[in-house]
Amino acid sequence: xxxxxxxxxxxxxxxxxxxxxxxxxxxxxxxxxHIVACDASRPARDKVKELKLADTIVADAGLAATGADLVVVxxxxxxxxxxxxxxxxxxxxGAILSDVGSVKHTAAAELGAHLAKxxxxxxGHPIAGTEHSGPAAGFAELFVGRWCILTPNAAASRxxxxxxxTLWRRCGxxxxxxxxxxxxxxLAITSHVPHLIAYTIVNTVSDLExxxxxxxxxxxxxxxxxxxxxxxxxxxxxxxxxxxxxxxxLEMMGRLYEDIALLQKAIRLGDGEMLxxxxxxxxxxxxxxxxxxxx
Amino acid sequence: xxxxxxxxxxxxxxxxxxxxxxxxxxxxxxxxxHIVACDASRPARDKVKELKLADTIVADAGLAATGADLVVVxxxxxxxxxxxxxxxxxxxxGAILSDVGSVKHTAAAELGAHLAKxxxxxxGHPIAGTEHSGPAAGFAELFVGRWCILTPNAAASRxxxxxxxTLWRRCGxxxxxxxxxxxxxxLAITSHVPHLIAYTIVNTVSDLExxxxxxxxxxxxxxxxxxxxxxxxxxxxxxxxxxxxxxxxLEMMGRLYEDIALLQKAIRLGDGEMLxxxxxxxxxxxxxxxxxxxx
Numbered sequence: 186x187x188x189x190x191x192x193x194x195x196x197x198x199x200x201x202x203x204x205x206x207x208x209x210x211x212x213x214x215x216x217x218x219h220i221v222a223c224d225a226s227r228p229a230r231d232k233v234k235e236l237k238l239a240d241t242i243v244a245d246a247g248l249a250a251t252g253a254d255l256v257v258v259x260x261x262x263x264x265x266x267x268x269x270x271x272x273x274x275x276x277x278x279g280a281i282l283s284d285v286g287s288v289k290h291t292a293a294a295e296l297g298a299h300l301a302k303x304x305x306x307x308x309g310h311p312i313a314g315t316e317h318s319g320p321a322a323g324f325a326e327l328f329v330g331r332w333c334i335l336t337p338n339a340a341a342s343r344x345x346x347x348x349x350x351t352l353w354r355r356c357g358x359x360x361x362x363x364x365x366x367x368x369x370x371x372l373a374i375t376s377h378v379p380h381l382i383a384y385t386i387v388n389t390v391s392d393l394e395x396x397x398x399x400x401x402x403x404x405x406x407x408x409x410x411x412x413x414x415x416x417x418x419x420x421x422x423x424x425x426x427x428x429x430x431x432x433x434x435l436e437m438m439g440r441l442y443e444d445i446a447l448l449q450k451a452i453r454l455g456d457g458e459m460l461x462x463x464x465x466x467x468x469x470x471x472x473x474x475x476x477x478x479x480x
Numbered sequence: 481x482x483x484x485x486x487x488x489x490x491x492x493x494x495x496x497x498x499x500x501x502x503x504x505x506x507x508x509x510x511x512x513x514h515i516v517a518c519d520a521s522r523p524a525r526d527k528v529k530e531l532k533l534a535d536t537i538v539a540d541a542g543l544a545a546t547g548a549d550l551v552v553v554x555x556x557x558x559x560x561x562x563x564x565x566x567x568x569x570x571x572x573x574g575a576i577l578s579d580v581g582s583v584k585h586t587a588a589a590e591l592g593a594h595l596a597k598x599x600x601x602x603x604g605h606p607i608a609g610t611e612h613s614g615p616a617a618g619f620a621e622l623f624v625g626r627w628c629i630l631t632p633n634a635a636a637s638r639x640x641x642x643x644x645x646t647l648w649r650r651c652g653x654x655x656x657x658x659x660x661x662x663x664x665x666x667l668a669i670t671s672h673v674p675h676l677i678a679y680t681i682v683n684t685v686s687d688l689e690x691x692x693x694x695x696x697x698x699x700x701x702x703x704x705x706x707x708x709x710x711x712x713x714x715x716x717x718x719x720x721x722x723x724x725x726x727x728x729x730l731e732m733m734g735r736l737y738e739d740i741a742l743l744q745k746a747i748r749l750g751d752g753e754m755l756x757x758x759x760x761x762x763x764x765x766x767x768x769x770x771x772x773x774x775x
Contacts, residue, residue, distance in 0.1 A: 382681070386736060388765075397666060402772050423755070428750055431747055435747060441680060453726065453730060463683055464679055464711075474708050
């Protein structure tokens with residue numbers, strides 16, 4: 186039984202881990218008649234060609250967007266302004282513009298700035314990833330069982346939002362829509378602040394005396410090991426996340442500081458009861474997450 | 481080909497995740513003629529009996545230690561003083577006393593306080609674990625491929641240290657000896673501080689407004705999800721770690737604070753170059769750990 190493809194021509198701008206996984210999933214599930222892959226990097230385009238991930242491969246975003254009924258921007262957030270400008274007037278009436286960025290309020294502003302009339306802006310964030318990057322790191326199953334959050338702007342039609350939701354559902358995701366700023370606050374504490382801490386702790390280690398540092402690497406226990414995996418994620422992507430979600434990240438860091446200070450004081454004072462209470466509470470939250478099947 | 485058992489009678493005091501895994505590994509590899517399991521908790525003893533993890537099961541540590549040629553203390557650190565007192569004079573000349581605790585300088589002091597003459601004190605720390613606890617959570621393969629650090633006191637004979645090292649090697653571990661205080665400093669940054677941060681961040685979430693909290697749990701992304709796994713570890717064990725390794729943990733927290741403050745300032749100022757440099761450096765450290773095969 187073959188289903189009619191959801192889209193005629195999908196352009197994927199930026200074929201890193203997410204973009205290349207999306208291309209693979211679209212092909213695997215027959216979601217588009219034609220896949221256009223666009224990347225400014227020559228090695229990335231060569232890899233896409235070698236892996237046969239797309240029907241057409243181009244370097245120019247404006248060219249990629251021309252004639253597409255769906256464009257999904259999968260580049261780092263710092264290129265959104267330029268990409269928005271390059272494709273805004275090339276999109277045809279009725280086309281849908283979406284993305285996969287981790288910060289949504291700036292995505293809408295930058296991708297929407299030059300948008301032609303009648304184009305539907307439906308920003309999205311598939312919450313999925315690994316610590317690896319680049320087109321060779323992608324795989325079609327990356328999205329299965331995970332959440333995708335859509336933050337459509339008010340002018341986007343219900344039909345356009347539904348089509349993007351269907352795309353991600355067919356890739357295996359659960360989909361929900363949300364206000365962009367609310368998304369950014371939730372992700373600040375679930376994802377951005379944890380990454381910031383992980384990066385920091387790994388750097389703190391790299392400043393230790395060299396013989397201690399060598400032993401830290403050698404004996405990397407659970408805890409540090411998990412943190413370093415988080416800290417292995419793409420530096421450009423994460424730089425852009427922090428620059429774009431500054432307010433929410435700084436607010437959540439402020440809250441975290443207060444809580445760390447309390448625990449630190451409990452350690453200094455030898456307050457075992459307080460430590461035990463806090464640790465027990467954390468364990469209960471972990472159970473909620475396991476029950477929500479996100480673990 | 482059957483090897484002669486390393487030990488005649490091994491007593492394991494405390495049969496939680498580590499103690500019960502050790503009992504399983506000793507039996508699997510035929511490392512002792514007789515295994516004595518000791519636990520103050522009735523449900524734990526019942527579970528050990530049900531799972532047939534030991535030849536003898538007792539509630540009293542002094543009784544367990546009597547006649548053993550190796551005693552391994554696997555209880556939380558807060559019980560070391562009492563356990564040390566209960567078994568110190570019951571150990572026969574030539575016997576070996578070891579443990580598996582995560583902080584080593586206090587282990588040596590408390591277990592050694594009442595030790596009979598001629599008993600060899602060889603504290604150890606198998607760096608292995610999961611977020612689960614209790615005798616049912618253990619498994620013989622827990623130790624395979626991981627490091628075990630021994631911190632023998634000066635009076636322990638070379639032969640006794642070698643025998644404990646052989647025990648862990650036969651369980652699949654790589655073994656190294658180290659000064660107890662140095663061990664505690666290395667583990668403070670690789671394990672104790674990451675756990676403290678993970679516990680804190682999970683608690684910070686539990687203080688958010690309830691609708692945000694529900695969404696945090698629902699959309700728990702990589703980062704937070706990894707942190708909550710770390711924060712699911714046994715609260716009593718971790719309380720004791722922080723109470724026993726106070727100085728090293730507070731020192732490492734101080735260093736971490738400085739580094740977080742720098743990153744936070746970079747975010748506030750929009751200093752993308754600094755963020756990128758720090759994140760790239762962290763990725764390189766991760767690579768060293770992957771190469772050291774501890775990832």
